[in-house]
Each structure stands twice: as structure tokens, then as C-alpha cells.
Amino acid sequence: MIQTQLREVQATLPESVTLIAVSKTKPLAALQEAYNAGQRHFGENKVQEMVEKAQQLPSDIKWHLIGHLQTNKVKYMAAFVHLIHGVDSFKLLQEINKQALKVDRVQDVLLQFHIATEETKFGLDLREAIALLRSSDFIELKNVRICGVMGMASFTEDQQQIAQEFQSLVAIFQELKHTFFPSCEWFKEISMGMSGDYQLAIANGSTMVRVGSKIFGSR
Numbered sequence: 021m022i023q024t025q026l027r028e029v030q031a032t033l034p035e036s037v038t039l040i041a042v043s044k045t046k047p048l049a050a051l052q053e054a055y056n057a058g059q060r061h062f063g064e065n066k067v068q069e070m071v072e073k074a075q076q077l078p079s080d081i082k083w084h085l086i087g088h089l090q091t092n093k094v095k096y097m098a099a100f101v102h103l104i105h106g107v108d109s110f111k112l113l114q115e116i117n118k119q120a121l122k123v124d125r126v127q128d129v130l131l132q133f134h135i136a137t138e139e140t141k142f143g144l145d146l147r148e149a150i151a152l153l154r155s156s157d158f159i160e161l162k163n164v165r166i167c168g169v170m171g172m173a174s175f176t177e178d179q180q181q182i183a184q185e186f187q188s189l190v191a192i193f194q195e196l197k198h199t200f201f202p203s204c205e206w207f208k209e210i211s212m213g214m215s216g217d218y219q220l221a222i223a224n225g226s227t228m229v230r231v232g233s234k235i236f237g238s239r
């Protein structure tokens with residue numbers, strides 16, 4: 021069942037797009053089944069749950085922390101997390117840097133942007149991101165590497181609106197690439213698209229899709 025769903029999603033993805041199987045709330049057996057089908061990138065939104073799963077599953081899994089992240093949780097995953105998608109403040113970036121330094125890693129992260137009309141979603145706007153990237157405090161952070169951007173579209177049926185929100189994230193990506201990362205080959209990721217909208221996200225330039233219920237069933 022999971023293998024079939026996974027293959028179905030994989031079959032529609034271009035080679036260049038990374039599929040993150042979002043396994044939050046799902047049992048180990050479900051993740052193992054996806055792993056056995058070849059899946060290696062997994063996404064979780066709670067640090068503790070991710071840590072527990074990582075301890076019990078194969079070590080070649082690449083773990084993505086995709087949800088809102090509290091500063092005091094960073095230390096628990098600093099030794100192994102592959103990519104942190106939800107960075108939306110300098111304070112958080114500073115803590116990630118501090119914990120990465122302790123374990124002698126350079127931590128890859130994405131800046132999360134607020135692209136939806138809803139008030140509730142976390143994320144920076146372009147102005148805030150520019151201020152962050154310009155600050156001398158940021159330049160001092162040697163143990164974090166910003167690899168791109170992440171965003172979540174509004175929860176709506178309006179495809180046009182979702183497409184516009186995805187396009188706004190791509191525009192932000194391009195602006196930052198041009199201004200701050202012109203020769204940085206690692207600044208290349210646009211994490212956007214979930215079960216309901218990942219095809220639209222890819223059509224608009226996504227490089228990473230975060231798909232949960234379409235693979236593992238509803239939560």
C-alpha cells in the first residue's frame with residue numbers, strides 16, 4: 021500500500037525534484053516500508069519524534085525537520101538532522117549555529133517565508149530576510165549554510181491563488197540568489213508543495229516536495 025502510493029508519487033516527479041516523505045505521527049513500520057521501497061528522505065515536524073525514529077531506523081536516512089522549530093529543541097537533533105526547513109528568525113539561526121559548532125558540523129537550513137494569506141503560518145517576509153542576511157551578526161555564523169527557501173501555500177481550493185503564492189516564493193528565491201548567493205552553488209532549493217498541491221508546486225519551480233498523506237494515508 022505505502023510502496024504503491026510512493027511509486028505513484030515518484031513516477032510523476034522530475035529527476036531534479038527531491039521527494040521528502042512526511043512521516044509525522046506514522047509508526048516505524050510505515051517508515052520502514054517506504055525505506056524498503058527506496059525512499060531515503062523523510063520529514064518530521066516534531067524534534068522528539070524525529071530523534072526517536074532516527075534511533076531505530078537505518079542510519080542512511082536523511083532527516084528533514086519541516087515544521088515550526090523552537091530554539092530549545094535544536095540541540096537534540098544537531099548531530100544528525102540533514103536539513104532544517106523552518107528557519108524564520110535570527111535567534112533560531114544563532115542557536116542552530118551554536119549547536120552545530122558543538123558537534124563540528126555545518127548545518128544546512130532553509131529560510132521559511134510567509135507566502136499564504138492566512139495569519140497563522142510562520143515565516144519571514146523578504147524585507148526581514150534581507151535585514152537578516154545583511155547583518156554583521158549573520159556573517160559571523162560559520163556553522164550554518166543557507167541552501168534556499170521554504171513556504172506553505174494557503175489552505176484553499178483556489179489553484180490560481182496557490183500558484184501565485186508559489187510564484188511569490190520563487191521570486192523571493194531569485195532575489196536572494198541574485199543579491200546574496202550569486203556564486204553559491206548550494207543555494208538552490210525551493211521547498212514547496214504538499215500532497216494536495218505538489219504538482220502545481222513543481223510546475224512553478226519547486227525543487228523539494230514534502231508529501232505526507234498521499235504516501236502514508238491520512239493522519
Ligand SMILES: *Cc1c(COP(=O)(O)O)cnc(C)c1O
Binds near residue numbers: 086214230
Ligand atoms: C504535514 C506537513 C506536510 C505534508 O502534508 P500532507 O498534506 O500530508 O502532504 C508538508 N509540510 C509541512 C510543513 C507539514 O507540516
